[in-house]
Each structure stands twice: as structure tokens, then as C-alpha cells.
Amino acid sequence: MTSPVTYTSTLSDSEPTEFILPDLVNDIHYPLRLNPRYYPISRASEKWLLTGTHLTESEITTFMGLRAGELAAACYPDADAFHLRVCSDFFNWLFNMDDWLDEFDVDSTWRMRECCISALRDPINSETEKLGVKMCKSYFSRFRLTSSSGCTERFIHTMDLFFIAVAKQADDRAKKRIPDLTSYITVRRDTSACKPCFVFIEYAAGIDLPDEVMSHPVMIATEEAANDFITWSNDIFSYNAEQSRHDTHNLVVVLMREQDLNLQGALDYSGWMCRGAIQRFEHNRAILPSWSRELDKQVAIYLQGLQDWMVGVLHWSFDSTRYFAKDGHTVKRDRIIRLLPKRPL
Template sequence: MSTLISPDHFILPDLVSDCTYPLRVNDNCEEVARVSEQWLLDMANHSERKRRAFLGLKAGELTAACYPDADAFHLRVCVDFMNYLFNLDDWLDEFDVEGTRGMHDCCIGAMRDPLNFETDKRAGIMTKSFFSRFIETGGPGCTERFIHTMDLFFKAVAVQAADREKDVIPDFESYITIRRDTSGCKPCFALIEYASRIDLPDEVAEHPLIRSMEEATNDLVTWSNDLFSYNVEQSRGDTHNMIPVIMHQRDLNLQEAVEYVGALCKSSIQRFETDRKNLPTWGPEIDRDVAVYVEGLQNWIVGSLHWSFDSERYFGTSGLEVKQQRIVKLLPKVSS
């Protein structure tokens, strides 16, 4: 390490300036976000502390920026899923491997048959609620992609739980692979199709350049999230984050690791743009749907960046100040 003195802050890379895409917000944001928040609170049975934290999340605002053209019905399903996903992520942080697998079986079972699947678990009931509305209009390819990527999410979280139990910090390449699934971005990309009322043919959805653009988007959202969430996570000793992985493997100090991750974020946007220029043509109708999908990925890049400072999840009520000054003061460690 280049220093033995523990830092009391770090400086974020200027990710917002690196991203020049227009930020648009769905006109239905306010109404749908508030209704969905009540839906989640009615189902989740949170304590007062968790209720306050949830309302500071502002997942509806994130969703409205990522799906700015969705009508109210489709936006509502997307917001419900986003609220559900964040809560699922928080719940799973406290689960061991066996508990995570049980959650997987419950939620995936509810997606496979949301009308008839029987469960008394809160997560399963919530899954049945939003997914029974999803299947009303979701195309067959889009629906299958959503369920498949949620399956990947649960399996990756089980690996994360195993690492947590053993107090293991994964190597860099292993972390990247698993983080692309624990991020939960992949099912959110299937929601781009759902919200836009399109259903890409499998040969298009599986094209190497489409997959590469999805990966670049996932990486930007994920690596930037690791930067934004690091402070809260380090305070509670959570090492499932790119920064401690980089510090451990590359022998970097905190600021050096932060700048390394920032460079990865910038390169992911450059990769996205290179792939966009090289996309093939599939004919006018499919090309139109592909353009809609690619713009949806772009919306995820810019929408997630700006929301991270508006939400209270990472910086409390200081998000705007952090966005402007980029200085993050480290929180004290929480004793277990």
C-alpha cells in the first residue's frame, strides 16, 4: 500500500460529465411512484426504520428515468419490480446459501405460474402480484428473458452468500462475472422490451453486439453503483464491491482503487458507443425495435447515474452536495 494512514474521505470520479446522454423522466412518475411505494409497504411489513429508508430510496424516480416513454400501466409494473428488487436485495443480504435457494424457488415458481402458484412468503406474494400484470402484455421472448435473468440473479446471490459466510474476497475476474448477475440489471433490460411493447427475435437478442452493449451498460451501472455504495458497505464490513476487490488484488489504496473503477466506467460508455456504430441491419421493422432497445440501454446509463445522487440510499440527504463536490466522507465502522 502507498500509505499506512487510513483515509477519512475519497473523491469520486466525475462520472456525470463523462455521460452526455439526455436525461428524460416519465410524465407519469409522481403518481405511479407513490402508488407503487404504498403497494410495497402494504406487502413488505417493514419496521418504521426500514419504512423510512425505503421511502428515501426513490426507486420510482429511477424507473421513470430508465423507462421515460412507458405508459402508466407498464411503468407501474416496472416500478413495482424495481421496489421489489431493491427489497429483495436487502432481504438476501441477511440470508445464507440455503435461504437464498429457498427464495429462488419461491420467486421463480411464482413467475412460471403467477396465477396458480401457492405461497405464503411475502416475496412470493409480491412476485405473483407484479408478474401477473407483466404477463398480460409481455411478449414470449421478453418474458422468458426476464425469468431466465432472474434465475441468474438468484444463483449469483447464492455464490455471494457463500463468499460472505467464508469471509472470502473474490479475485477480480470472478467478481466481474458474478457482479454482472447480482446487479439485477439483466431483468431490467428485459423490461425495456416490456415497457416499449416490443419483443426482439432471439437471433437479435442473442447477437454478440447486442449482448456486448448490454454488458457495457451493466458494467457502467454496476461499477458506478459500487463507487456510490462503497461508503455504506465499508461501514458494515461488506466486501462484495469492486473497490475492496481492486485494493486487495492490485495493492492499491482507496483513492487509487476509486480512480481505477472510474476509468472502467468511462471505458464502458466508449465500448457502448463503438458497438452502437457497428450494429448490423435486420430490416426496417426490426431495426426500429433495436433502436428503441438501444435507447433504453442508454436511458439506464444516464438515469441510474443521476438517480444515485437523488436517492438517499448512498449519500443520505447530501446527494446533491456530493454530486457537485464529489467528496465522500467515510462513515465509521458499525460494530456487529
């Protein structure tokens, strides 16, 4: 990967009013696939979420614009109806949990972690009055019906990593601390929740990859490359909303500070890093070892799932109202964003 010499613009005294997104859509050439079963399943999953929570009218409007079912359909395009429904329920739960955790302090995050991990360990017998945990039990009790033991354990472990990393993020937020780039990348790979979402690739496909495959250094590097592209592109898309609420857990903010870049320079650098992640994904996919005919077939399915995730979440980001409100298709075409004013502290 060549050096991003054109992206080293330094901080300026003038405040920008807009910025240009990197052209990520043209940087990734994987075909977008959509599960044909998604429409009725998405509607049923939305109803499940709304029935299990007490959202306000404005929160319901925001939730309906999320289109998490469409994301599930793009990330798991070959899943049957039963498995796609569990995937959709998980996504709806995860996005709402992520929003709730944004408002939590460290202690509240740890308490939520304890309740959710307990529910995952024993979704039938664990007792709770927390709505989010009850919904966790709902989707996971169905997940366990067809999931392998290894897949189940990986999901619980990666969800635990998610909660631990979010607690770290909450601590940084409370102390107004901006991490260095290396530390940020490490924790962001877990706050993104990509790791448990990747477990759902196995679940949706009905495959069971052994630890010897999943722990292989090249497989880990391939997953990390996919995770990085998904996570860093998400940071680019969510930057505007996050900067307006003074949130510093974002790659663009970290780069502005560490590389002494202005906003556009940091965005361009972020785009360069995303392109590098695609190249790393392709490189590591090409050098994965062979295990056996059957395992190699399952590995190929898993790698296809990582690819579907990378391209699926990219296009969904413009279809959903989560990042660009109702302007996603215009933003996708023009890539110009007007900066939102910062909220009062």
C-alpha cells in the first residue's frame, strides 16, 4: 500500500462548514446481494422489537428508518427464513443496545454486561426485568436451536468483548480522553460488534468451523481486515453526528489529533486506510492454507460472508436514515456533507 502523501494537510485556524466523503463505493467492487426473503421477515422483526421495548414516538420514527432487516438481508443473502429472522432480531436488538450504551456510564455498562452475558449463558433460566436482556434471551434461545457448540461459544465470547470494549469507551468519554491510533484500532474492533456479527455468518450458513481454522493467524488477519473496513467506513459516515455531540471515539478524530490533520485531511487519510483494509482482505484471503475438502468448502462460505458484510454494510449506510437522514442517496452520489452544529455542553 503506497504512502498517503497527499493527505497530510495540517490543522487550519478556519472552521470548515462541509466536507467530502472518500469515494468508498467505487473503492469496493464486490457485488451486492440481497436475501429475497427479507421484506416480510424485516417487518416481523421490527414488530418484535417494538413490542418488546417502550420507545417514544420520535424513537420509533428513528428506529423505522434504521432498516436493520435490509442490512441483515445484505449480510446473510443465502440464509433461510428461520435463520434470517434470528439475524434480523439480533441486528434490531444490537442497534438499540448500542444506542442505550452510548448514554451509559462505566458502572451501568458493566451491569448491562453482567445481565446480558448471564442471559446468553442460560437464556431459559436467567431471571431479569430489563427489557433489553429479555429480548436478548428471546433471539438467543432461538439461535441455540440450530447453532453448533463452537459457534455458540464464539458468539458469547465476542459479545463479552463488545461489552468490555464499550465500557472502555465509556471511561474514555467520561475522562475526555482520545486514544492513540493503535489503541483505538484495537478497541474499535470490539466496539464495532463485527466479531459477533461474523459469528452469524457461520450460524446463517449452518457451518461449524473448528478452532484450528478460526485461530489461524491468516484467518484472524482476514477477519481483522474486514472488520477494519466496516468499522472505519462507519466512523467516516457517523462522524458528523458524533462530532455534533462531542463524541471522540472515532477514527477521524483520532487521526486529526495524532497525524496533525485538518478535517478533510483526516477523512482522506481514513479513506486511504479503508482501501488498505480491502487490499489486506484480498491478500490474506489468497494465502489462506488448505485444511481438507470439506473444511475448505466451509471456509470459502465464511469468506464469502465477510465479503457480503463489507459491501452490504457500505450500501446499507446510504439506504438507512441512521447517518444521513433522508439524504442518503444524494450523499452517495455527491459525497458532500454539511457539518452539523455542536450541541451545547
